[in-house]
Amino acid sequence: MQTNTAYIELIRRVREEALLSSCEALLEWDEETYMPAGGVENRGEQLALLAGLLHDRGTDPLLGELLEELEGSDLMADPTTPAAVNVRELRREYDRYVRLPRRLVEDVARTTALAQAAWARARAEADFSTFRPWLEKVVELKRAEAECVGYVREPYDALIEDHEPGMTSQILARLFEALQRELVPLAPRIAEAAGTTKPLRKPFPVLQQRAFGEAVAVRVGFDPKRGRFDLGVHPCCTAIGPGDCRLVLRFDPQDFAGGLLTILHEVGHGLYEQGLDPQHYGTPTGEPASVGMDESQARLWENRVGRSLGFWQHFYPKAKELFPEPLAGVSLDRFLKTVNRVRPSLIRVNADEVTYNLHVLVRFEVERALMSGDLSVGDTPEAWNDGYRRYLGIVPSNDKEGCLQDGHWADGLIGYFPTYTLGDVFAAQLFASAEAELGSLETQFALGEFAPLVTWLGQKVFRAGGRLSSARLIESITGSPPDHRPLVQGLRTKYSRLYNL
Numbered sequence: 001m002q003t004n005t006a007y008i009e010l011i012r013r014v015r016e017e018a019l020l021s022s023c024e025a026l027l028e029w030d031e032e033t034y035m036p037a038g039g040v041e042n043r044g045e046q047l048a049l050l051a052g053l054l055h056d057r058g059t060d061p062l063l064g065e066l067l068e069e070l071e072g073s074d075l076m077a078d079p080t081t082p083a084a085v086n087v088r089e090l091r092r093e094y095d096r097y098v099r100l101p102r103r104l105v106e107d108v109a110r111t112t113a114l115a116q117a118a119w120a121r122a123r124a125e126a127d128f129s130t131f132r133p134w135l136e137k138v139v140e141l142k143r144a145e146a147e148c149v150g151y152v153r154e155p156y157d158a159l160i161e162d163h164e165p166g167m168t169s170q171i172l173a174r175l176f177e178a179l180q181r182e183l184v185p186l187a188p189r190i191a192e193a194a195g196t197t198k199p200l201r202k203p204f205p206v207l208q209q210r211a212f213g214e215a216v217a218v219r220v221g222f223d224p225k226r227g228r229f230d231l232g233v234h235p236c237c238t239a240i241g242p243g244d245c246r247l248v249l250r251f252d253p254q255d256f257a258g259g260l261l262t263i264l265h266e267v268g269h270g271l272y273e274q275g276l277d278p279q280h281y282g283t284p285t286g287e288p289a290s291v292g293m294d295e296s297q298a299r300l301w302e303n304r305v306g307r308s309l310g311f312w313q314h315f316y317p318k319a320k321e322l323f324p325e326p327l328a329g330v331s332l333d334r335f336l337k338t339v340n341r342v343r344p345s346l347i348r349v350n351a352d353e354v355t356y357n358l359h360v361l362v363r364f365e366v367e368r369a370l371m372s373g374d375l376s377v378g379d380t381p382e383a384w385n386d387g388y389r390r391y392l393g394i395v396p397s398n399d400k401e402g403c404l405q406d407g408h409w410a411d412g413l414i415g416y417f418p419t420y421t422l423g424d425v426f427a428a429q430l431f432a433s434a435e436a437e438l439g440s441l442e443t444q445f446a447l448g449e450f451a452p453l454v455t456w457l458g459q460k461v462f463r464a465g466g467r468l469s470s471a472r473l474i475e476s477i478t479g480s481p482p483d484h485r486p487l488v489q490g491l492r493t494k495y496s497r498l499y500n501l
């Protein structure tokens with residue numbers, strides 16, 4: 001086959017796989033939003049069938065032959081061209097895929113669909129024992145997966161690699177160690193300085209919260225003609241394809257700021273999806289660089305933008321107009337302090353910026369030990385609680401506020417949590433670089449100007465797609481490899497200003 005013909009055939013195939021994956025994404029989005037509870041078993045079968053089809057296509061020996069042919073061609077001469085990037089990344093995916101037997105892939109899809117329902121029940125009843133057999137199955141399947149795809153040092157690395165190519169437990173352990181050293185003592189100092197700042201819990205009608213949140217999303221750059229908003233239990237961003245990016249939102253009738261930060265988080269993911277190059281849809285060049293890089297965009301909008309003074313200088317007067325009663329007598333300064341309240345807490349998704357990564361650290365250690373076999377599934381609640389005692393100084397009183405709080409494991413997502421911390425680290429590095437080039441971003445936010453930041457991110461991050469691994473992309477944009485210091489420095493500066501520390 002001629003090189004060009006081979007490449008066209010390769011791209012035709014991966015685009016079709018992208019379409020199949022987008023059907024999977026649509027079913028998952030429906031499960032999060034509108035599917036009745038009775039649909040769970042059939043949905044499990046649908047997802048297992050699609051996973052099987054995708055597996056068949058992804059492991060087709062013809063794909064391997066096409067890749068081999070292209071790897072020896074001049075198409076690879078310049079490793080930065082879309083064609084070279086696509087061939088290199090598709091080879092990595094193919095090699096991983098062919099090592100996974102179809103039965104295992106289907107088993108994971110079917111088991112996790114049922115495990116999610118079991119987890120939701122166990123969580124509602126704060127009873128780990130009913131989820132335990134499911135987690136045992138998931139851990140066993142994920143260990144089998146790690147053995148099939150292979151690893152150099154430990155099985156956990158094989159799972160991390162799936163979300164964050166090039167990242168390992170060892171690199172992450174060093175990053176967490178550095179963060180823990182800085183953040184564990186910083187959190188109580190800020191909490192003490194904040195004194196009696198209380199969360200602002202008053203009745204904020206959900207309908208208005210939603211209207212305000214969607215207006216903010218559009219104002220900062222989310223395109224509603226190529227996306228939509230729906231309500232669901234778990235906030236998320238699902239990219240169905242170019243022109244269709246769906247945000248699932250959740251509101252607490254008592255917590256206005258929390259709901260808005262959740263929207264900004266999903267908007268961050270959404271801007272990335274909407275900013276990818278549609279011309280490369282379905283190929284690695286047109287996809288986010290990694291899960292951690294994707295998360296960096298969410299954390300950037302949630303924390304660096306949504307908890308900043310400038311952002312609220314612009315939006316707080318509008319919020320006061322919309323919620324005159326609950327915000328009566330609440331100054332901007334007081335509001336900003338509640339938005340930036342730091343307190344050791346038990347629930348990750350409600351955690352402040354300073355303690356958040358300590359929550360992730362607990363999960364990293366538990367997962368790593370589960371995968372290596374150092375920890376048995378039955379001892380998970382104890383290990384979890386022990387982590388909270390060590391890093392946050394508090395202990396959950398039951399498993400609902402302990403190891404049952406997140407649905408990731410039921411979903412088969414082991415090795416995913418660390419990407420949240422990578423996201424925070426990348427976000428801080430990117431924000432510092434953007435500011436060095438664009439001038440004070442806070443001043444721009446105060447004027448309602450978000451386009452310069454979105455454009456900058458578009459040029460540096462979105463359009464780069466998957467051309468480089470996350471670590472190399474960060475280095476190419478900011479000049480340094482993944483580094484915890486901008487994150488810690490950003491927090492120190494912000495909180496020193498807020499409380500004159």
Ligand code: ZN
Nearest residue numbers: 265269295298
């Ligand atoms: Zn996210």
